[in-house]
Amino acid sequence: xxxxxxxxxxxxxxxxxxxxxxxxxxxxxxxxxxxxxxxxxxxxxxxxxxxxxxxxxxxxxxxxxxxxxxxxxxxxxxxxxxxxxxxxxxxxxxxxxx
Amino acid sequence: xxxxxxxxxxxxxxxxxxxxxxxxxxxxxxxxxxxxxxxxxxxxxxxxxxxxxxxxxxxxxxxxxxxxxxxxxxxxxxxxxxxxxxxxxxxxxxxxxxxxxxxxxxxxxxxxxxxxxxxxxxxxxxxxxxxxxxxxxxxxxxxxxxxxxxxxxxxxxxxxxxxxxxxxxxxxxxxxxxxxxxxxxxxxxxxxxxxxxxxxxxxxxxxxxxxxxxxxxxxxxxxxxxxxxx
Numbered sequence: 001x002x003x004x005x006x007x008x009x010x011x012x013x014x015x016x017x018x019x020x021x022x023x024x025x026x027x028x029x030x031x032x033x034x035x036x037x038x039x040x041x042x043x044x045x046x047x048x049x050x051x052x053x054x055x056x057x058x059x060x061x062x063x064x065x066x067x068x069x070x071x072x073x074x075x076x077x078x079x080x081x082x083x084x085x086x087x088x089x090x091x092x093x094x095x096x097x098x
Numbered sequence: 099x100x101x102x103x104x105x106x107x108x109x110x111x112x113x114x115x116x117x118x119x120x121x122x123x124x125x126x127x128x129x130x131x132x133x134x135x136x137x138x139x140x141x142x143x144x145x146x147x148x149x150x151x152x153x154x155x156x157x158x159x160x161x162x163x164x165x166x167x168x169x170x171x172x173x174x175x176x177x178x179x180x181x182x183x184x185x186x187x188x189x190x191x192x193x194x195x196x197x198x199x200x201x202x203x204x205x206x207x208x209x210x211x212x213x214x215x216x217x218x219x220x221x222x223x224x225x226x227x228x229x230x231x232x233x234x235x236x237x238x239x240x241x242x243x244x245x246x247x248x249x250x251x252x253x254x255x256x257x258x259x260x261x262x263x264x265x266x267x268x269x270x271x272x273x274x275x276x277x278x279x280x281x282x283x284x285x286x287x288x289x290x291x292x293x294x295x296x297x298x299x300x301x302x303x304x305x306x307x308x309x310x311x312x313x314x315x316x317x318x319x320x321x322x323x324x325x326x327x328x
Contacts, residue, residue: 004142007309011149019156023103027161027169031105032286033262035168039282040274047266047274051108056203061103061159070103070159077202078156085151085193086144089186092136093144 012082019074023061104158104171104198106213107262109206116269121211127219128192134185138314146312147182151190153301154178158194162293170290173217176225176254177298180247181305183314184226191218216261225254229315236315243316244303251298255291259283 030038040046058076063069112120139147154174161169174194178187195213198204205213229236229250236246263280270276306313 004309004312007312008145008149011153011305015149015153015156018153019159023156023159026103026159026171027163029161029163029167029169031161032164032168032170032259032283032290033107034105035165036279036283036286037111039278045273047111047271047279050110050271052110052206053108054203054207056199056201058201059203061202061204073202074156074159077159077197078152080201081155081194081197082148082152084197085190086148088189088193089135089139089144089147092132092186092189093139093141094136 015078015082016075019078020071023070023074103161104202104204105161106195106198106205106217107209107265109208111206111209111271112212112265112269114208114269116265117208117211119211119268120215120265121208124192124211124214124219127188128214131185131188131192131219135183135189138183138185142312143182143186143314147178147186147190150178150182150187151193154190155194155197157297157301158198164286164289164293168286170255170286170293172294172297173221173255173258175217175221175223175258176229176247176251176294177301179222179226180229180250180298180302180315181313184222187226188218188222191222212261212265215265216258220261221254221258224257225250228253233315240303240306243306243313244299246315247302248295248299251295252288252291255294256284256287259287 034048037048038046041048058073061070061073063073154177157172158174161171164170175187175191178190182190192214195205195210195218199207199210229246232246232249235242262283266279267276302313310316
């Protein structure tokens with residue numbers, strides 16, 4: 001195995017640890033966008049009132065709404081991103097003449 | 099269940115014409131990025147781009163506190179552009195946003211065009227243009243590269259937040275003051291930009307330390323001391 005492959009494997013492991021483990025330590029406060037939209041909610045009206053949520057298989061980075069499984073959802077998401085991106089970028093890649 | 103990680107624009111924040119407009123902007127931008135990536139990506143960069151997308155997905159989950167009760171997360175455009183170039187970089191962020199919207203219900207479906215415009219197109223372009231403008235410094239040494247990554251990432255975050263301002267100006271609820279939105283969102287994103295800058299600087303610095311040949315921004319630079327072990 002060459003050193004570039006080892007580097008790629010290491011990079012993937014770092015991403016999986018971030019999504020699978022470090023994600024439990026993430027702040028649960030609204031982010032800068034949501035906090036902006038929620039200004040005035042307490043006073044009666046805010047932009048966030050217009051927001052419509054939709055559903056998804058792993059909505060809210062949980063499995064079935066269980067936030068104890070955020071790490072699992074994160075690992076699934078990271079692997080899904082990797083698979084989708086690998087597929088797309090290998091389709092776009094210049095074929096090397098060999 | 100309210101999501102507590104990442105968090106992008108939901109549906110309903112901007113009206114249908116503006117959503118359609120930014121949907122079209124996103125499609126056009128992604129098509130241009132795909133054409134550019136086709137010229138850029140070789141056997142070495144293609145797997146790296148896949149990994150960068152996965153890394154951005156993972157890192158976007160890590161909301162960090164910026165003010166009491168307010169968090170921020172990486173957007174990743176500058177990070178991706180510095181590592182794999184602006185074209186593949188914009189595609190990396192787009193892939194992340196599409197998966198987040200469809201699978202994780204993070205970011206609305208009709209708002210996907212606006213989210214792609216802000217984070218994948220504006221953020222990546224801003225980060226890359228700043229990084230290119232400062233490239234001589236980035237090529238000087240690792241400290242220079244890390245400093246350039248920080249500044250590029252900061253600009254990426256602040257400019258992406260201005261994308262939301264544009265969308266809200268064109269298609270937001272007119273009952274709310276645009277100036278109040280601008281002040282708050284830009285102020286908060288200056289703080290988030292510092293976090294984005296730190297994460298980007300650490301990541302780019304780490305990659306450059308091990309595999310400087312995999313840093314797109316450094317391509318073409320003379321690096322006589324680089325040991326090529328293939």
